[in-house]
Structures are given as structure tokens and as C-alpha cells.
Amino acid sequence: MRRARPLLESLFAISIGLIVGGLLMLPFRYDPLKAYQALFRGAFGTSHDIMETLAFATPLMLTAITFAVGVRAGLFNIGAEGQMYMGAIGAVFAASLLPLPPGIHVVVATLVAMLFGALWSLVPALLKIWRGVHEVISTIMFNWIAFHLAMYLAIYYLAEPGRAERTRPALPTARYPILAEGSTLTAVIFVAVLFCIAVYFVLWGTRLGYELRLVGENPEAARYAGVRISRALLWSFLIGGMAAGLAGASQIIGRPPAWSLYATLGNVVTLGFDGIGVALVGRNHPLGGILAAILFGALQHGGRFMEYHAGVLSELVRAVNGLIVITLAVPELWAMVRRRWIR
Amino acid sequence: MKELLLQRLGWIGLTALALGLLTYGLDRVGLEPVSLLEAGLLAMTPLALAAVGECVNEKAGVVNIGLEGTLLISAVAGVWVAEQFGSGVAGLIGGMTVGGLIGLVLGLLAVYGRSDQIIAGIGLNLFALGFTPYLLMSLWAFPGIHIFPRELMVPRWITPIGQISPVTVLAVLLAILAHVLLHHTVLGFRIRAVGEKPEAVDVAGVRVDRLRLFTSVLGGALCGLGGAFMPLAWFGGVVKEISAGRGFIALACVVFAGLEPLLALAAAFLFGLTEGIAYAVAVTPGVKERIPFYFVNMLPYVTTLLVVALVIGRRRFPRTIGRPYARE
């Protein structure tokens, strides 16, 4: 029972989110049952759909890491969005402008993206450490700055000649291989999963991870234990930035058919914010995040079918995401349910 | 205390001076200061409304990180109500009501559900991110944007310093009222106490839950008015990203002001002015070609960060801010 509790809580929150989401369809005369049926059939109906769901899940498990590693260190790092933009810019830059041999090129492009993401998280980290600026404010401001900066760079420096609506595409040498014909799922998902496992190992298997979690659990005990708190916070931001940067890369060099960044940033926007819900449903655990990302990937991929078959705009899925987060913010809701029905 | 106030005023003075110089510079390259002030006051209004409400709310120890989401939803709701009643003012009231309801829900979750207020606020913002385009599509069957008839716009007053919206004047009045409420009334006396030590208020026989619900609804309602102001008295239409981070800039104003409504108003004016400059630069021929639009757009966010980084750390916040109260 004790072990199962987080899982049950997450399932409870997901149900509440879906139910309230369904209620929001009623005033506009949509049929929630039909909509959700279309959604789930769309998400898991065929093996092709399952692969698409996984393709949607790939960036989400990474942006979830950004938030989760933050929470583990006691931070609300909601900067995955901006760090992901910068990661995408880094990926475009390395993948489309640097001529490198195959094999090495993919690795370099991936690392450059992670570096860009980490660098973008550095300023909020230092503002937090030096000036005590609350990370919610600083990361949000950095998201907006990144938004405008990324568009500027995409249009002024990285645009594909003759096609202003997007950047130069990644050179073939910098692309992750597609896993099945006609699918948008590429080998980048393995990198993402490996990254999640690595973060799990760092958090629970190393002194750094122990100290980072201790800072999040009880900063005063961390000080007593001789932990350098600023160092732990810095690492939390940097790991998060690398994850978000990798998420950005996954949409450029790991996602056909564009292999590039749209000038409106349309193929990356909100992936960072979506990661917050994924992280919370995954209980801020890197491995739980993988499962939760698959669920949210399913919602996003299936959401298109919902739009097509039931006319409900797929963005409602994002609202459901928010409802799930709100539900998870209120532990008492779950406690009340348990008292009433389970005892 | 007085010293702190002077210090803050000093900061504002310095920044105002810098902005004055900037204004002069902009004037030299062909921008009009009057239109700048006009744009600045418009941009100030939603920030000020959201920030003033949040000041009172945080004084009571409740944090609403979801100002951004509240602005978004109430902007759409305001336009819808305005169309139903054929009146912009009705829309403002509608936005305020919806904002108040959102505040009520968040307040209920925080007070009785003992929610993590930061996560609940983040959740609200995420919800609004999806709900707003969904609403736009479902209400008006058009993706991402809706332009309503011009006659629904709340008219502006024409004055020597440009056109001024009555809502702007209202926002200033509300800031003053909030100051009076907090510092000169029994209610404010209790609100400030509840943020510092809810136990004290409770054993004195005053209901902690009601005080916090009240401030949460008040904060939400003011923010909702700010949300409805944007389409109905400023832009003339609603788009899915209409709030554009203003909720967070308002939070920065609150931090900057150390929860004092009058200072929050001043901060909102500063941020509004930077936004006004950005807007003016973007539309003025001869200037917009010289400075890339994207950099101008970053200005409010960069300013916010700089200001917060410079003044924070000297602010004293209520001891129980963001923490639920329970008797053991």
C-alpha cells in the first residue's frame, strides 16, 4: 500500500484532470466520451500510433527532468521552455552549419544543444545563488527572452535561404536514424531514456545527488552536513538545462519531417511547460517521468484525433495537463477521497 | 522603515531619470514622448491591477503564481461577456467576476486543501495555456485570435497628456484604496497579522480561513479586471498569448514593492513605460528599421530581471507566506 500510494495519487489526479476536461466540453456541445475514445484509439490504436506517441513522449521526459531535478533540490525551475529553445538553436547551428563526418556530427550536435541549454540555465542559477532572485520569476523572464532571441537568431542568422518560415535543416550526417518507415520516431528516444537513467543514477547513487536531494529536503540539515548549498543548486540548474537542451535537440535532429526549427518556434513551443505536469505525475522521479511522458505523449498524439473526430481542439489536452498539476498540488483531495472510500 | 521607503523611492527616482534620458534619446530619433506616456500608462494598467491585488493577497500569506493564467482566462471571458451584453464595461465586470472566481478556487484549495500554492499556480498557468485557445476556438470558431466590434471598446478620455483609459485611473485609485485598507482599517490590520502569525489571529477569535479567502478573491478579481482590460480597453482583440508574461512581471512588481500597493503601482508604471517604449519603437517608422523588433520585445523582461536582482534581498516578507495554516 505504501509503495503504491504515489501511483494511486497520480492515477487519481489523471482521472480528475480527464473528468474536469470532459466537463469543459459539455457547454460547447462536444461529446466527451466520443472525444476521449478518439483520443485513446488515436494514441494506441496501431503500432504506428504507439511509435508516434513515443515520439511525442521523447522531449517530455527530458523537460520533466528539468523540473524534477529542480524540485529535488528545492527549486521551482520552470525554465525548461527557454532552455529548450536555446538547445534547439544550438542543435540547428551545429547540425546545419558545421560540416562534420557522420557519427561524430550527431554527437557534437547533441552536445552543443545540451551545452546551450545548460548555459541558458546558468544565469537564473547565479541570480538565485548570488542575489536570491526567485527562480520562478527569473526563469520565466528568461523563457521570454529566449523566445525572442531564438526567433531573431532563426530569422536573421539560421534561416534557410529562400524559405523564411524555417531554419536550415540539419545535415543528413547530424540526423538520428528513423526507427521505422513513415514514423517520426528516431533513435533519439534511446538517448533520452539513457539520460533519464543517468540522472536517476546521479541522484540516488552519488554523493552529489545525495547532497542535492538533501538541500531540497532540508537546507538547514544540508548546511549542518557540510553541503555547499550553492554548488548543489548550480548542479540542479545545470542538469536541468542539459536535459532541456537535449529536448530541444530531439525536435531538430531527431524529429522528421522538418529537421529544422520553424521561425515561429512552432515545433517546440510549450514542450517545456508540458514537462512540469509530466514531472509531477511522475512524482519528480526520472524513471517515473518516462512513464508519465508516455502518457502525456499519448494525450498529445491522440489529441489530434480528438480534434479530427470529435471537433475538440487538441489544445484542451494542455488544459487537462494543468488540471492534473492543480490536483497534484492538493494532497488533501486525495486524502479526503481515501478517507471516504477506501477505509 | 522610513529609510527603506526613501531607499525605494530613490531607486524609482533613478530609474525614472534613466527612462527620462532614454525618452529624450528616443525623441531625438523621432519618437513622441506623449504617445510614449500614453502607451506606458496603458501597459501599466493590467500590471498594476494584478500587482496591487497580489500585494494584499501576499500580505495575508497567500501566494498566487497563477496571475498569468488568471489574466489569460479573464481576458477571453471579458470579451465574451462584453459581446453578450453589447457593452465593454459589462465585459470588464465579467472579467473581474471570472478572476474573482479563479481566486476563490485557488483560495479554497490553499486554505482548506492545504495545497502547495506554487504548484497550484503553475497548474493554473498551464491550464490557461491550453484552455484559452480552446475557448477561442469553441466560442468564436477561429483559432488563436478574435477581433470584436470596435464599439465594444471602453472609450478613453482625451487629455493634454494623451488618451487615458478610465480603467487606468481606476487602477491608481484602487492602489490607493489598497494602501488605506492595509494600513488604516481593522480588516487590513488583521490581514497583515494573518500573514505574519495566523495562530495569533485564530486564538483572537478571528477566522483565518475567511481572511485568506477574502484576499484571494480580491487579488483574483483585480487581476481579472486587468485581464479584461487588455482586449476591451487596449488591444481591441484577444489572442491566445495576450498576457505575454505580464502575470509574472506583476509578480516582479510585488516583489520589488515589498508588498506595498503604492510602490507596486510605481513599479508597474516603470515596467509599463518600458513596454510602451517597446511598442513605440516597433511602430515608429525610421526607428523600427534600426533596432530589431525582437530585442525591443525583450526589454520588459530584461528590465524586470535587472530590477528584481538589484532590489531583492532587502525585502521582508510575511513569515508564513505560501504556507497553509492548521491548528496542529
Add this chain to the structure above:
Amino acid sequence: MLAHPHFRPSVRTMGLRIEMREIHKVYPDGTVALRGVDFRLERGEIVGLLGENGAGKTTLMKILSGLLPPTRGEIRIDGRPVRFRNPADALREGIGMVHQIFTLVPPYTALENILLGQEGSALWLAKDRARDRVQRLLEETGLSIPLDVPVELLPVGVQQRVEIAKVLYRGTQVLILDEPTSALTPLEVEELFRFLRRLKEGGRSIVFITHKLREVLEISDRIVVLRNGRVTGEIPTIEATPELLAEWMVGRAVVPRVSRSPRPPGEPVLVVRDLEVMGDLGLPAVRGVSFEVRAGEIFGIAGVEGNGQSELVQALGGLRPIHRGEILLDGKPLPPLAPIEAYRRGIAHIPEDRLRFGMALNFDVAENSILSRQWEPVFLRGGGRLNWPRILTFASELLQRFQVIAPGVRAVVRSLSGGNQQKLVVGRELTKEPRLILAVHPTRGLDVASTAYIRELLVQMRDAGKAVLLISADLDEVLELSDRIAVMYEGKFLAVGPVEVFTREEIGLMMGGMIPEGRAR
């Protein structure tokens, strides 16, 4: 404080007769606090409510003052059943409580705190009108309080007066005091007692919650003893004996005393010279303290909490910067603000508040068993990896050796009782093979058995030749364990010497800042 000679209550008081019957209380988390308690209070009497920590004293009185609803049972006032939904209801019936943790708004002045909830007007705040009424109350009761200073700047004793004034201002007939003496000096305690007797003569009734036998015997008319949520005895004070009360309280004859054999002390391990340390508000908290602790001795520091003890230990443990002076460990200076260096040099630190400093509640037993030791090479493998097999073995050894009752080494420490949590912390620190042990309130809040066990461990450490610095708010603990003691008051040592040369009364005086004759250092 209570110097007014002609104390007369202004209102003609009737007094109340209160009866609580069959009170049960189960907290939402399932903890059973009260299991059917009967309690009565007559007009104009002082009842001592005695019991150990967790006996249910405070819960019972929180129910009477409307702060908590009872799970079952009824309350009658003058025979009429009442039901309190909140403290306001109880205040209307004339029942008010002064809590152990003060319920004052720190930045508000005393006047503002007294007015809160009783502002006397509906809309505008008019402090000056109310000031007269408060002033009159203070004159009548003889309480002296500076009305216009923020209470956070007032000493604890004065804050308590503000609390009492706050309750009396509401026309209270029944005054409940929860452990009112825990933060007071002996002199202040006597003043408080005089004041309470005068209130009683004026017809008010008082419930005095405490776990101190001495006090309850001195002040009360009747004593009710609670243990584990039940009344275990009730007796008029004149018939009570300390032995009987102690038995009712702990269920066993007496608290076992730790035997401490005389032992010649060794070399000085810790030498502190002219140490000055700043407090959180930037004012000096430790003001020029010099002492040494030798191998094989327990050096105890007595004193009312908040006189610089915390800051002193934090400086020694590397958690707080040193403003002046020096700290030598084994003759070599200790670098400031470097806890790990302090641990490496042989300092073990049992922190003052385990929940705040000593552990992470959501970490499991194994993780907590290496907290502050996570840098030790024993627990690491190459590349900064944790050596989990070794950590788990170490944790289970710790559980066994220090009699910690836990479901397992991977159980979250939140699920352990306070006593077992503390034993885990103590065990973790004592197994560091230290040269010097800083033990701060090592037994606070523990049951009798755990207390005796931990005290014994400290004496064993001393006998094994370690240097022990003991700081405790419990004077009896300091006297029982220490070889030498110091009394700390306002950041200074008023006296240092072997424990035998002081009488309890002398120490009591010095804790209140008075130096007894012939004791000037």
C-alpha cells in the same frame, strides 16, 4: 513586573465552574491523544495539570479553549453544556489560553497584539482610543509592559506578559497557561506565581500545565496527572508528595539516575578564547567567552535558552562565523565555517533540534545514518559514487547497537518515533570516533527510557576519554551529568567551576543574571 500593591479586579467576577466529561481526541492522522478524560475546575482555584510530553495535557486544554474539537465527550459550564467551534466561542464564555509557543504577531507592538481581534471598531483602526482601556487593565493587574515596542524586540518574559494581558483584555475568567515557566528565569517564575495568586484571589480560575513537580507543588491547589491520554491521579496539593506524583506521571517509581564515577580529566581538547559570535539579527550573541573542555570530562552549560548557547555551538560546529577570538581543537585553530573540516578533526555534533538540523524526515534510515558523514571515504566508491552495500550494513549496525526501533534501514525516518529518531542521530554522531562531542538538548522531548539511555551513552563517552560539551535547558540534566559547569547569561559565562561547588539556588540566580555573593568570578 507585578509590583502594584492594591490589586483589585475591576469587574466583579463570578468565576465559572467547568466540567469536562469523557473527552476523547483522535487526531486526523490517527494519533490517539485523549482516551476518556474527566476534568473539572472550580471557581477561584489553581489546578496543576501534570504529565510527561505527549501525555495529552495540551490537547485537553486546547479543547477547553476551543482551538480543537473533541472527538467525543462534553463540556459543561455551570452545568450547561457548551460546544466551542473556535477560540472565539471559548473567549465569549470567559475561557482563554496562553500557549507555550507564543501567538504574538512579531512585528506588531504590544498594544497592537492586545487589540488584535478586539479592535473596538468595525472599519477604521483607532489604536489611541483603545490605548486607555489597555492601560487601565495593566494598572489593575499590575502587569508592566512597554506598549509601543514591536514584541519581537521584547525579552521572552515580557512577551509572556503581553500574552497574558491579551487574554485578560477579553474579560477572561478562566486562564489556561501551557508550560508558562519553560522560558523564564527562576526570579521571573516567582513573580509569575505571585501574579497568579493575586488573580486567584480576584476570583479567577487558573489551569497550570507543566511537567515540573517542583512548580506544581508550589503554585497549585489541586493536581491532576495525565499519562498517555488518561487521568492517572488527582489529589489536593497539600496531600501530594513528589514521589507519588512522579509515579503517576511516568508509571514507574523514579527516574533512574546515571552513575558517574570520579575520573581525573586529561589534556584539554577544546580551548575557546575570548569568543564573540553574532546572532541572526546582527547583534553579538556570544560576548567574549573563554573555556576549555578536557578529555574525559563532561562540561555542562546551564542557562535559559536564547542566551547565546545555540550561537556558541554553531560557531564550534562550523555553522556560524566567528566575529572575534579563537577556537582551538587539540591545540590547532579550527577554520571557521567549515563543518566538514570540523568533523574531520574529530567533532561530533548532536544538534539542538533534530528535525531542523539533524535529519531529513523524508530520507530513509540508511540515508540519515550518513547525514554529515556522506563525505567520509568509507561510504564512497570511485567517482563520487555512494557505497550502498556498506551504507546499508552500517545503518543496520547502528539500529542494533543503539536500540533504535525501526521497520528497517530503508524505512522513512518520518515513520520513527521521536525517541528512535534521536537515538539514530546520537548513534550516528557517537560512532564518528570523535575527540569532542557537542551535545545540545540531547534528550529533549524523549520518554524516560530513551532519556536514561542517551545520558548513559554520554557518560560512557566521557569514561572512554572523550571530551563532551553538554548544553541543556534542563538544569537537572546538566547537574546530573557534568563534571564542570558554566552558567551562561546574555552571551557571557557568569561562573565556571566544578559542579559540586554550586548549589541549585545559586545556579538559579545566575540563570536570571544575578551573581550570588562570593561568587563573582
